[in-house]
Amino acid sequence: MELILASASPRRKELLEKIGLPFTVQPAKGEERITQKSPAAVVMELSRQKAEEIAAAQTGDCIIIGADTVVAKGEKIMGKPKDAADAKQMLRSIADDCHQVYTGVTLIRTGAHPQSVTFQEKTDVCLYPISDAEADAYIASGDPMDKAGAYGIQGDFAIYVKRIVGDYYNVVGLPIGRVYQELKRMLFVKK
Numbered sequence: 001m002e003l004i005l006a007s008a009s010p011r012r013k014e015l016l017e018k019i020g021l022p023f024t025v026q027p028a029k030g031e032e033r034i035t036q037k038s039p040a041a042v043v044m045e046l047s048r049q050k051a052e053e054i055a056a057a058q059t060g061d062c063i064i065i066g067a068d069t070v071v072a073k074g075e076k077i078m079g080k081p082k083d084a085a086d087a088k089q090m091l092r093s094i095a096d097d098c099h100q101v102y103t104g105v106t107l108i109r110t111g112a113h114p115q116s117v118t119f120q121e122k123t124d125v126c127l128y129p130i131s132d133a134e135a136d137a138y139i140a141s142g143d144p145m146d147k148a149g150a151y152g153i154q155g156d157f158a159i160y161v162k163r164i165v166g167d168y169y170n171v172v173g174l175p176i177g178r179v180y181q182e183l184k185r186m187l188f189v190k191k
């Protein structure tokens with residue numbers, strides 16, 4: 001049984017390593033096609049697209065893991081910032097308030113016992129105020145550019161975090177506890 005992480009995210013790789021099973025990394029390259037409206041449905045849809053792209057190329061018995069993370073504030077869904085101005089806008093909209101981080105995950109088993117599961121986890125994150133100068137300095141560090149919502153809770157942005165409710169690892173990009181539970185179910189319950 002081969003385990004494959006369909007992600008280019010170094011954070012997801014690091015988190016999956018915590019399970020202690022060997023796995024390979026095959027990032028999905030396809031266009032993200034969003035048809036859903038709610039952030040929970042969007043991250044599940046995108047995680048499924050990533051896992052399906054890699055699953056389609058497998059012949060044997062594998063489990064493929066795809067994931068997607070967005071930041072949501074009210075109706076607004078934030079992915080990775082397009083540029084520094086976009087990052088500034090995102091930081092301005094989430095500072096001094098609470099928002100949600102959603103990660104969707106899809107596990108697909110290929111081969112003789114095909115099955116799949118898709119789920120999502122939500123984490124509430126509340127932030128302290130962030131001044132213009134603080135936002136500019138953080139953006140200049142480059143840290144926000146490859147992260148949903150233009151911040152990484154695991155990096156220097158930590159100084160702005162007031163409170164979180166939910167799985168911390170879900171914010172970093174992979175709710176690894178839930179992934180482990182679902183993976184065990186898939187490995188030991190044959191359908």
Ligand SMILES: Cc1cn([C@H]2C[C@H](O)[C@@H](COP(=O)(O)OP(=O)(O)OP(=O)(O)O)O2)c(=O)[nH]c1=O
Pocket residue numbers: 006007008009011012027028050067068069070071080101146147148149151152153154171172173
């Ligand atoms: C909010 C937040 C996001 N992130 C990251 C997790 C994800 O890697 C990224 C959101 O982008 P995604 O599109 O979910 O993932 P990705 O492009 O990095 O990787 P792939 O599609 O190949 O799986 O933001 C953090 O690292 N810390 C945080 O606090």
